[in-house]
Amino acid sequence: xxSLSADHARPGPPAARARRKTRRSLVGWKFxxxxxxxxxxxxLAPIGYSIYLSLYKTRLIGGTQFVxxxxxxxxxxxxxxxxxxxxxxxxxxxxxxIMLGLALLLALxxxxxxxxxxxxxxxxVFLPYAVPAVVATLMWGxxxxxxxxxxxxxxxxxxxxxxxxxxxxxxxxxxxxxxxxQWVGYNMLILYSALRVVNPSLYEAAAIEGAGQFxxxxxxxxxxxxxxxxIATIFSVIGSFQLFNEPxxxxxxxxxxxxxxxTPNYYAYSLSFDGQQFNYSATVAIVMGVATMIxxxxxxxxxxxxxx
Amino acid sequence: MTSDTSGMxxxxxxxxxxRPARLRGATPPLRAKARHAPHLxxxxxxxxxxxxxxxxxxxxxxxxxxxxxxxxxxxxxxxFGLWFKDFSFFSNISDTFxxxxxxxxxxxxxxxxxxxxxxxxxTLLATLAGYGxxxxxxxxxxxxxxxxxxxxxxxxxxxxVPTFLMFSKLxxxxxxxxxxxxxxxxxxxxxxxxxFSTDAVPKEMLESARVDGAGEFxxxxxxxxxxxxxxxxxxxxxxxxATWNNxxxxxxxxxxxxxxxLTLGLNDWNMQAQTAGGDAVxxxxxxxxxxxxxxxxAAFLLLQRYWQSGLSAGxxxx
Numbered sequence: 001x002x003s004l005s006a007d008h009a010r011p012g013p014p015a016a017r018a019r020r021k022t023r024r025s026l027v028g029w030k031f032x033x034x035x036x037x038x039x040x041x042x043x044l045a046p047i048g049y050s051i052y053l054s055l056y057k058t059r060l061i062g063g064t065q066f067v068x069x070x071x072x073x074x075x076x077x078x079x080x081x082x083x084x085x086x087x088x089x090x091x092x093x094x095x096x097x098i099m100l101g102l103a104l105l106l107a108l109x110x111x112x113x114x115x116x117x118x119x120x121x122x123x124x125v126f127l128p129y130a131v132p133a134v135v136a137t138l139m140w141g142x143x144x145x146x147x148x149x150x151x152x153x154x155x156x157x158x159x160x161x162x163x164x165x166x167x168x169x170x171x172x173x174x175x176x177x178x179x180x181x182q183w184v185g186y187n188m189l190i191l192y193s194a195l196r197v198v199n200p201s202l203y204e205a206a207a208i209e210g211a212g213q214f215x216x217x218x219x220x221x222x223x224x225x226x227x228x229x230x231i232a233t234i235f236s237v238i239g240s241f242q243l244f245n246e247p248x249x250x251x252x253x254x255x256x257x258x259x260x261x262x263t264p265n266y267y268a269y270s271l272s273f274d275g276q277q278f279n280y281s282a283t284v285a286i287v288m289g290v291a292t293m294i295x296x297x298x299x300x301x302x303x304x305x306x307x308x
Numbered sequence: 309m310t311s312d313t314s315g316m317x318x319x320x321x322x323x324x325x326x327r328p329a330r331l332r333g334a335t336p337p338l339r340a341k342a343r344h345a346p347h348l349x350x351x352x353x354x355x356x357x358x359x360x361x362x363x364x365x366x367x368x369x370x371x372x373x374x375x376x377x378x379x380x381x382x383x384x385x386x387x388f389g390l391w392f393k394d395f396s397f398f399s400n401i402s403d404t405f406x407x408x409x410x411x412x413x414x415x416x417x418x419x420x421x422x423x424x425x426x427x428x429x430x431t432l433l434a435t436l437a438g439y440g441x442x443x444x445x446x447x448x449x450x451x452x453x454x455x456x457x458x459x460x461x462x463x464x465x466x467x468x469v470p471t472f473l474m475f476s477k478l479x480x481x482x483x484x485x486x487x488x489x490x491x492x493x494x495x496x497x498x499x500x501x502x503x504f505s506t507d508a509v510p511k512e513m514l515e516s517a518r519v520d521g522a523g524e525f526x527x528x529x530x531x532x533x534x535x536x537x538x539x540x541x542x543x544x545x546x547x548x549x550a551t552w553n554n555x556x557x558x559x560x561x562x563x564x565x566x567x568x569x570l571t572l573g574l575n576d577w578n579m580q581a582q583t584a585g586g587d588a589v590x591x592x593x594x595x596x597x598x599x600x601x602x603x604x605x606a607a608f609l610l611l612q613r614y615w616q617s618g619l620s621a622g623x624x625x626x
Binding site for chain 2: 026027028029030031032034035036038039041042043044045046047049050053102106109110112114115116117120121123124125126127128129130131132133134135136138139140142143147148149150153157181184185189190193238244245248249252253268269272273278281282285286288289292293
């Protein structure tokens with residue numbers, strides 16, 4: 001179809017063709033440039049500004065001065081920063097595997113075709129994703145509570161005292177539960193979507209050769225999920241390192257269990273908006289950004305090595 | 309079928325996106341039907357029971373919220389959480405919308421404004437850019453790819469403080485622009501539209517439109533846009549969720565409650581209720597929360613067909 005009428009559209013002389021090619025090149029930019037212009041304003045400029053801020057310090061006497069890497073050395077010796085960092089690292093190592101493991105099982109179960117009402121299960125488990133973190137946290141926070149929450153109900157009904165999910169010992173696990181509740185369905189959907197694009201003739205071939213369900217999962221489904229699992233892991237790493245909403249909202253329900261440096265992000269927030277220490281806050285944010293990128297990159301490398 | 313053998317993806321191809329499938333030939337719908345056929349004979353009760361537990365976990369908090377939105381303040385404190393007490397749902401609803409000079413209504417309208425302009429604009433920008441990246445070759449394309457993918461790894465909250473300082477110098481804090489402008493950029497949306505456009509719009513169709521003398525933007529609107537439907541709905545829906553649920557950005561950008569979105573307003577009511585001496589409006593926090601989540605849940609349920617096909621077609625390639 002294209003070749004029939006191509007003659008009059010394609011100019012003969014090579015010079016003209018070259019000009020046409022460059023013109024088309026710039027057409028691509030017309031589509032991309034609005035995005036890139038705003039992207040530069042809300043992504044690149046703040047990153048640059050952050051780096052700039054982190055190299056300065058404002059003192060009561062002497063004003064703002066260039067201090068080089070001093071903020072960074074301070075951050076590396078800051079026990080409050082490290083306690084927050086340790087907390088999100090622990091969160092990452094416990095909550096993320098549980099959540100992704102559950103998501104994987106759910107995706108395989110829904111994809112297996114052996115469920116009654118698979119579509120209902122898929123959408124039900126996914127729904128919490130549509131709930132704002134604020135509402136999810138308030139809801140679970142109330143349910144955790146002893147005043148009119150379920151824990152209080154159970155205590156009253158059975159005359160017992162259940163462990164308080166809002167106590168300092170359990171608060172991180174309670175937050176982990178809220179995050180898992182919100183994101184397990186979303187991750188399930190990413191994995192499920194990847195399973196849907198596996199060529200079904202592979203299953204047929206495997207079945208003919210006598211492979212059972214578990215063999216099919218091991219030999220076909222899991223390898224097909226590698227890319228999606230990697231993406232889900234990277235998103236979860238980013239999410240864990242950024243932990244802020246849940247602790248900052250729960251703080252009003254459990255003021256004693258959550259400190260202002262509960263997570264590095266919370267720390268950066270408190271430094272800026274309660275302490276006006278913008279330079280140091282920017283430093284903490286950069287250190288966390290770099291740490292996130294390193295971990296995300298490591299996940300990617302691991303994923304690729306397994307692939308190769 | 310367009311064979312995509314890029315990089316590590318071995319068997320990964322676009323699934324059956326609702327509309328583009330028609331154009332590529334009749335095979336995908338047939339496949340879709342045949343796909344689960346071999347399994348159909350053996351459904352598992354055990355597996356279904358296990359999944360039911362998971363559904364209970366997922367829906368229980370929502371049920372709790374719905375049940376407790378029907379209780380008065382007094383009923384909340386004097387009843388079992390998963391059963392009804394004095395039915396005051398309608399008075400709760402009207403109280404929620406009228407309390408404190410109808411501030412909740414204002415928050416709802418603010419949220420709608422942020423979503424329509426922010427998420428709508430973000431979807432438009434991501435669609436244009438994703439399409440541009442998928443269908444044109446231009447100098448600097450590789451750099452665009454590297455920068456955008458790199459930026460996804462930067463924690464959004466790491467950008468918040470410098471963005472706040474920049475916006476406050478520009479006099480934008482405490483205005484709707486402080487929420488709308490950052491919402492306009494969605495790297496994930498760009499990525500999704502990019503992979504989606506690559507497969508959904510055949511090169512031949514573009515070629516023939518060009519040969520017929522249509523300009524690139526005309527081609528985009530007349531030929532490509534209809535094919536991108538499921539992808540656009542998917543990206544729009546995810547952008548709507550991100551904007552509707554946004555909490556951190558408004559928290560740092562806004563001091564004036566008149567510009568709050570719902571999320572920030574609810575948090576304010578909760579703080580007020582927790583403070584000794586504050587007006588304890590727990591019933592309004594709970595009813596307001598319910599009102600906040602209903603539109604999104606409805607959107608996801610009603611648009612299921614579109615976003616599910618959009619998501620699988622844009623599904624991760626390796």
